[in-house]
Amino acid sequence: MSQKLKKSLLYWLVLSPLVIVILFPFAVMFVTAVRPREELFVYPPRWTFSEFRWDNFVDMWEKTNFGGALFNSLYVSVAATALALLLSIPAAYALSRYRFHGKGVYRNFLLMTQMMSPIVLVLGLFRLMVQFGLVNNLNSLVLTYAAFNMAFTIWMLQSYFNTIPRELEEAAWMDGASHLVSLTKIFLPLAVPAMVVTGIFTFINSWNEFVLALTMIRSQDQYTLPVQIFSQVAGRYQVEWHHVMAGTVLATVPVAIVFSWLQRYLIRGMALGAVK
Amino acid sequence: MKSALRSTPLLMILPSLALAMFIIGYPIVDLAWTSLQEVSRFGQLRGFTGFDNFAEVFTDQLFYDSLWRTVIWTVAVVGGTLLISLPVALILNDDFIGRGVARVIIMLPWAISLTMTAVVWRWGLNGRAGLLNATLMDLGIMSEPIEWLATAPLAFTAEILIGILVSIPFTTTIFLGGLSSLPQDSYEASMVDGASWWDQFRFITLPLMRPFINIAIVLNVIYVFNSLPIIWVMTEGGPANGTDILVTYLYKLAFRFGQLGKASAISLIMFGVLLVFTILYVVMVMRAERDESDLTDEQGAGDVAEA
Amino acid sequence: MKSLSWKAMAASALAIGVLGAMAPAQAQTKVDFTVAEYSSKTGPYFEEVAAAFEKANPDIDINIQVVPWDTLLQRLTTDIAGGTAPDISIIGTRWLLDFAAQGVAEPVDAYLTPEFKSTFIDTFMAPSVIDGKIMGLPVAASARAMMINMDLFEKAGATPPTNWDEFYEAAKKLAALPDTFAFGLQGKEIETDAYYYYSLWTHGGDILKADGTSGLDTPEALEAANLYKKMLDEGLTQPSPTNYNREEVFNLFKQGKVGMIFTFPMLIPQIKAEAPDLNYKIMPFPEGKAKATYGVTDTLMMFANSDVKEAAWKFIEFAYKDEYRTTFDHGEGFLPVTKGVAAEEYYSTDPDIAGFAAGLPYAKFAPTIANWEEIADVTVRTMQQIYLGQVTPEEGLKAAAAEINGIRGK
Numbered sequence: 001m002s003q004k005l006k007k008s009l010l011y012w013l014v015l016s017p018l019v020i021v022i023l024f025p026f027a028v029m030f031v032t033a034v035r036p037r038e039e040l041f042v043y044p045p046r047w048t049f050s051e052f053r054w055d056n057f058v059d060m061w062e063k064t065n066f067g068g069a070l071f072n073s074l075y076v077s078v079a080a081t082a083l084a085l086l087l088s089i090p091a092a093y094a095l096s097r098y099r100f101h102g103k104g105v106y107r108n109f110l111l112m113t114q115m116m117s118p119i120v121l122v123l124g125l126f127r128l129m130v131q132f133g134l135v136n137n138l139n140s141l142v143l144t145y146a147a148f149n150m151a152f153t154i155w156m157l158q159s160y161f162n163t164i165p166r167e168l169e170e171a172a173w174m175d176g177a178s179h180l181v182s183l184t185k186i187f188l189p190l191a192v193p194a195m196v197v198t199g200i201f202t203f204i205n206s207w208n209e210f211v212l213a214l215t216m217i218r219s220q221d222q223y224t225l226p227v228q229i230f231s232q233v234a235g236r237y238q239v240e241w242h243h244v245m246a247g248t249v250l251a252t253v254p255v256a257i258v259f260s261w262l263q264r265y266l267i268r269g270m271a272l273g274a275v276k
Numbered sequence: 277m278k279s280a281l282r283s284t285p286l287l288m289i290l291p292s293l294a295l296a297m298f299i300i301g302y303p304i305v306d307l308a309w310t311s312l313q314e315v316s317r318f319g320q321l322r323g324f325t326g327f328d329n330f331a332e333v334f335t336d337q338l339f340y341d342s343l344w345r346t347v348i349w350t351v352a353v354v355g356g357t358l359l360i361s362l363p364v365a366l367i368l369n370d371d372f373i374g375r376g377v378a379r380v381i382i383m384l385p386w387a388i389s390l391t392m393t394a395v396v397w398r399w400g401l402n403g404r405a406g407l408l409n410a411t412l413m414d415l416g417i418m419s420e421p422i423e424w425l426a427t428a429p430l431a432f433t434a435e436i437l438i439g440i441l442v443s444i445p446f447t448t449t450i451f452l453g454g455l456s457s458l459p460q461d462s463y464e465a466s467m468v469d470g471a472s473w474w475d476q477f478r479f480i481t482l483p484l485m486r487p488f489i490n491i492a493i494v495l496n497v498i499y500v501f502n503s504l505p506i507i508w509v510m511t512e513g514g515p516a517n518g519t520d521i522l523v524t525y526l527y528k529l530a531f532r533f534g535q536l537g538k539a540s541a542i543s544l545i546m547f548g549v550l551l552v553f554t555i556l557y558v559v560m561v562m563r564a565e566r567d568e569s570d571l572t573d574e575q576g577a578g579d580v581a582e583a
Numbered sequence: 584m585k586s587l588s589w590k591a592m593a594a595s596a597l598a599i600g601v602l603g604a605m606a607p608a609q610a611q612t613k614v615d616f617t618v619a620e621y622s623s624k625t626g627p628y629f630e631e632v633a634a635a636f637e638k639a640n641p642d643i644d645i646n647i648q649v650v651p652w653d654t655l656l657q658r659l660t661t662d663i664a665g666g667t668a669p670d671i672s673i674i675g676t677r678w679l680l681d682f683a684a685q686g687v688a689e690p691v692d693a694y695l696t697p698e699f700k701s702t703f704i705d706t707f708m709a710p711s712v713i714d715g716k717i718m719g720l721p722v723a724a725s726a727r728a729m730m731i732n733m734d735l736f737e738k739a740g741a742t743p744p745t746n747w748d749e750f751y752e753a754a755k756k757l758a759a760l761p762d763t764f765a766f767g768l769q770g771k772e773i774e775t776d777a778y779y780y781y782s783l784w785t786h787g788g789d790i791l792k793a794d795g796t797s798g799l800d801t802p803e804a805l806e807a808a809n810l811y812k813k814m815l816d817e818g819l820t821q822p823s824p825t826n827y828n829r830e831e832v833f834n835l836f837k838q839g840k841v842g843m844i845f846t847f848p849m850l851i852p853q854i855k856a857e858a859p860d861l862n863y864k865i866m867p868f869p870e871g872k873a874k875a876t877y878g879v880t881d882t883l884m885m886f887a888n889s890d891v892k893e894a895a896w897k898f899i900e901f902a903y904k905d906e907y908r909t910t911f912d913h914g915e916g917f918l919p920v921t922k923g924v925a926a927e928e929y930y931s932t933d934p935d936i937a938g939f940a941a942g943l944p945y946a947k948f949a950p951t952i953a954n955w956e957e958i959a960d961v962t963v964r965t966m967q968q969i970y971l972g973q974v975t976p977e978e979g980l981k982a983a984a985a986e987i988n989g990i991r992g993k
Contacts, residue, residue: 008373015367018360019381021441025396026384028407032399037857047407063623087292094285106289113300114495115550117502117523120543123310123536123664124303130665147299150292155491163457208389210505215661219648220626226389231620231651239830240623241399248392255387260380316685318663403826405834425771426823427971512772515825516967531657533957534681536664 026252033057033245040241053242057250060243066250068221069228073251076138076213076224077206080145084153084202085195087146092157093187097166110151118148122215129216136218144216145206153198160194200262204255225251304547310540317534329541338517338525339542345432346501346521353439354496357447358489360440365451366481386445394509397438401425401510428518431511435519439506443499447492454488455481494557498550522546612894613644615669617659619881620651621723621849624914629902636901643894656956663687670889671899673722676710676882677959680951683718689885690716694896702903707920710948711882719882720899721920723911725847726942727781727877729869733862735763735842743866747785747810750843750869754819757842766814767832767844770824770970776962777877777949781845782807784947787872791950795991799962800984803872808976812969824970837861847879848939849916865938876942879949880920918943954990961986 027047032040033056035049060066095103118125125144126135134140164187172182210226217223223231229247232240311329314322333339368379385393400408401424409421425431462480471479504523507513513520513528522542530539618629626649633645648669650658656678662668674682682688695717700708707721731743741756742749754765769778780790788803798804814820821827821835833850835841837858845868854861868876885895901907905923912919918940919925930936949955965983968974974982 004372007370011367011370011372012374012378015364015378015382018364018444019378022381022384024408025388025393025400028400029396031407038859040857046410087295090288091292094288098285100285102286106293109293110296111494111554112551113296114498115502115554116300116304116543116547117504119504119523119527120502120546121300121303121307123530123661124306125299126661126665127306128299128302130667135665135667143295144299147295150296152495154292159453204386208386210389210391214654215658218658219646226391230391230395231649232623244395248388248396251389251392252387256380256384259383259387260376262383317681318660318685318687320664320685402831402834403823404821404840405831405838423823423826426826514771514964514967515971516964516973528960531660532960533954534660536660 029245029249029252032241033249035242037240037242056242056246060246061250064228064232064243064247065220065223066225066228066247069223069225070251072138072222073207073225076141076145077203079139079142080149080206081199081202083142083146084149085199088150088153088157088198089191089195091150092154092161093183095154095158096161110154113148114151118144119211122211125212126215135216136222138217138222138224140216141206141209141213141224144212145202145209149202149205153202156198156201157191157194160198161191164190197262200258203258207255307540307543310536311544313537315536315540317536325537329537330545332538333541333545338520339522341517342520342522342525345519346523349432349436349439349507349521350497350501352436353443353500354493356436356440357443357496358492361444361447361451361492362485362489364444365448365455368448369452369455382448383445385442390442390503390505391509393442394438394506397434398425398510401434425511426515428515431515432519435507435510438510439500439503442506443496447496450488450492451485454485458484490557490561494554497553501546501550611642611644612891613646614671614891614895614898615646615648616895616898617655617662617669617672618647618649619655619673619675620649621915625649628911628914632902632907633898636898639901640897643897645898668886668888670891670895671883671885674719674882674884676719676721676880676951677949677955679711679718679882679884680713680953680955682884683713683716684953686887688718689887689889689892690718691720691885691896692717694892699900699903702921702923704920704922704925706878706943706946707880710878710880710951713951719884720903721880722883723881723915724918724920725849725879725916726918726939726946727777727845727847727868727879728939728942729843729866730836730846730850731843731864731866732836732839732841733864734839735760739763739842741842743864744843744869745866746870751810751814751819754814754843755817758817758819763840763842764821764835765819765842767827767835767841768811768815768820768824768970769827769829769832770967771826771831772828772963774829775966776959778845779807779811779962779966780877780947781868781875782810782871784875784877785868785871785873786810789947791952797958797984797987797991799965799980799987804980805977807871808966808969808980812976815970825967836863847916848918848936851935852914852916865935867938867942874942874945876946877948878943878946952991957990958987961990 031047031049034052034054035056036051036053037056039049094100095107129135129137129140132140134143168186168190169182172186173179177185208226209224210230213224213227214230217227220228220231225247229244229251232244232247310321312324312326314325314328316322364382368375368382388396400406403409403421403423403426406421406424408424409418412418413421422430424434458481462484463476466476466480502523504527507519507521507524508527511519513524517525523546526539526542526546529535529542616629616633618625620626626647629647629649633647636645637643655674659668659672659674668687679688703721707724708717711717711719711721735757736743736753739753739756739760741753744750744753750766757763757765769775783789783798783804786803786807788801788807789798792798792801811820815824821832821841827835832841832844833846833853836844836846836850837854839858839861854863867874883899885892885899889895903921905921908919908921908924909927911917912924913929918936919927919930924930925940930940949959952958961983965974965979969976969979
């Protein structure tokens with residue numbers, strides 16, 4: 001047996017308890033989503049079921065306005081990510097490249113913004129959004145998600161930017177290039193993997209956020225996915241579990257796909273930092 | 277040139293600062309304001325009562341119980357996450373067959389919102405209808421189903437384990453980032469010197485990973501301390517307030533019992549606790565490390581220590 | 584001259600046309616209606632009613648917002664705090680007193696015509712009356728009853744019980760069956776206290792004594808709690824009731840594993856869809872010293888701050904027409920709150936619904952008092968401690984009564 005094969009088997013063995021525990025809820029979700037409704041409560045509970053009711057997905061899509069919620073989630077997540085990146089990149093650049101008064105204060109302030117759970121701030125946030133007339137407007141979520149994610153994106157971007165050697169830009173300046181040119185032609189291309197990774201973190205956090213969406217968004221046609229799915233469960237007399245699980249499965253698939261890209265970028269992005 | 281250089285960085289941080297102060301600063305001020313007033317159940321402010329709300333909090337036994345439980349919750353989840361994430365990151369950083377698949381799987385808990393994760397686990401942990409008990413019994417590991425969420429100790433343990441599970445993707449990613457940026461030459465040089473794997477880990481990996489471990493600790497403590505969905509969905513802080521942490525207790529006070537003044541006071545106390553923790557941690561742990569280490573991320577670690 | 588007048592005519596025609604097109608839009612009144620979600624049918628049902636209303640009243644626009652029950656109170660709190668409260672909303676009647684006390688609810692006596700008022704069944708109207716003023720209209724109602732699994736009873740050779748002694752005997756026989764639980768006891772989350780009240784009331788006790796202090800420290804209350812604890816300890820209930828909320832107890836019943844539960848009429852449509860072969864029967868609560876059942880209503884409330892009350896009221900009257908109420912009540916499985924629907928044959932001939940409706944003459948409701956949620960929470964917590972064996976029923980109930988009296992300021 002080759003070294004690599006032996007090593008791989010060992011690693012998978014070590015990882016297997018974790019892998020099983022991680023995959024268990026997904027298996028539960030999937031199995032509940034595809035079974036007929038009459039078989040939800042058989043005793044004893046079984047993994048097997050009589051037929052694949054793919055209809056559950058279709059039903060759920062129609063009944064719960066899944067398409068609409070999906071679109072809302074996409075809009076909010078993309079916009080929040082774009083906004084966060086737009087504001088974070090210059091800030092991270094400044095933190096990485098410059099020394100200035102108040103640098104430490106600014107960093108500490110950012111860390112403090114993470115310390116308040118949104119649940120605690122819900123009433124104040126709501127009043128703020130009322131002032132702006134943004135209640136039931138998806139843009140209230142865009143602003144809020146961008147703000148709450150910023151500390152993390154700035155920190156991540158700064159760490160990455162620190163790994164991009166100053167010398168590259170300084171060389172360009174010595175050759176007579178202006179700051180702007182060195183920024184766009186030399187720095188940004190190298191920073192792309194960092195921005196992609198950070199962007200994806202923000203995207204996922206926004207995609208899955210629940211409490212703020214629940215508070216700010218009032219009408220069903222503006223619901224984002226987590227709220228839409230949760231509304232199928234919360235406080236109803238009849239919970240249609242097969243629909244709930246079908247909805248969750250569908251909400252998870254895009255993110256899982258994004259992950260398989262992400263892990264590739266992770267290697268590339270960080271390897272870049274390792275090359276000195 | 278000099279003045280332009282001076283103001284450029286400030287201009288660069290201005291937009292982000294403005295957004296943060298607005299969106300986050302305003303509610304915090306609103307909260308502080310509310311905590312000093314008597315508040316009707318619908319948030320109508322009825323006039324200053326000074327520190328009455330705080331006095332009520334400090335004489336409430338349930339507050340102290342929740343506080344203690346919050347500490348246990350945070351330490352257990354963050355500790356457990358770190359203990360698991362570091363070896364997992366080490367493995368995932370190495371080249372082996374199926375590494376890509378493994379990475380995607382480890383990241384999967386992040387793909388579902390916390391609330392849905394809790395809902396699915398609750399469904400699976402159900403005593404009589406849940407697939408976990410069914411599976412364990414089929415495998416012969418158990419003969420009687422366990423009522424996971426019936427008693428506080430067992431329920432709390434289950435909640436902590438799930439909390440660890442959902443924190444692993446985030447922490448592993450931070451560690452992976454750190455590991456990939458480690459300089460290969462140190463390892464090569466040490467191997468020439470005949471260092472064992474464990475020596476390499478202790479004397480090269482661990483010290484160089486410290487800044488990443490620190491950030492993982494600080495951020496995780498903050499997120500876990502404030503985390504509502506898991507405990508809320510699984511037990512709503514019950515049975516008999518046995519799994520209540522500060523944030524679930526606060527939620528009940530605010531939105532079930534309509535005691536917004538007291539809830540605001542507790543929120544500020546929570547904020548204060550986290551602030552004190554972060555300051556202490558940064559000052560004691562990170563400053564000490566900054567003096568020893570010499571790293572690309574030094575700038576980041578150092579700035580947090582400077583005030 | 585010619586062209587000028589032609590242009591002038593065209594211009595004025597255009598102006599009139601534009602004004603004409605704008606006029607109805609400007610005159611549209613918008614009514615915001617927050618609907619609490621009972622099931623996936625609730626939203627579509629109200630949308631239909633709204634659409635029909637809008638057709639008949641093109642100048643009024645009804646804006647429906649469906650909110651899940653679990654988050655309804657949070658939502659309304661945030662709305663009122665933020666100044667964006669709706670014009671009408673469905674709320675739990677148990678919250679009505681707090682809303683009324685804060686001046687949020689609008690009394691509707693002035694709007695109620697005598698005919699409209701007479702369409703309501705008095706028993707269900709009563710809980711919405713506070714200080715002699717009608718603060719809202721009943722929109723949904725249920726009474727509870729016992730549901731038993733006839734197949735299990737046959738297998739065990741037990742007879743359906745009419746009082747607590749018979750209940751205990753039947754439970755012993757049912758528990759002897761393998762893999763079966765005699766009595767489904769709820770010990771988790773909302774209405775854990777209600778499950779106890781069923782026993783409390785039928786043993787002759789009450790939530791509040793005549794003087795307004797808590798009724799939990801009475802001998803009847805103790806007897807009621809002791810009975811549950813005894814059955815728990817003797818293995819007559821499912822193990823660990825604190826792991827079972829209302830839905831989960833009912834799920835156990837749907838699985839055919841439980842002989843007797845206490846439930847509401849809304850379970851019937853669920854059983855038909857999810858466990859069609861289940862052979863169930865509806866019976867009144869076992870009698871102790873008294874007959875009793877738990878009546879629950881939800882209230883349709885108008886907000887005092889609304890500036891479109893006339894339009895909102897028009898919609899309310901429209902929505903209570905028999906044709907709509909019957910769809911709603913049948914679909915969700917509720918008991919009728921209007922006499923028109925109650926007169927339907929269905930409610931006296933359908934054995935299931937009739938079984939629930941039979942309890943109405945002696946239905947008890949949750950007291951309309953301030954801080955009800957907090958008080959209920961004390962009872963829930965106490966019952967949980969009793970079920971877990973953390974306190975004896977006597978200690979627990981005494982402590983609960985003291986705490987409740989403290990909250991009530993007595």
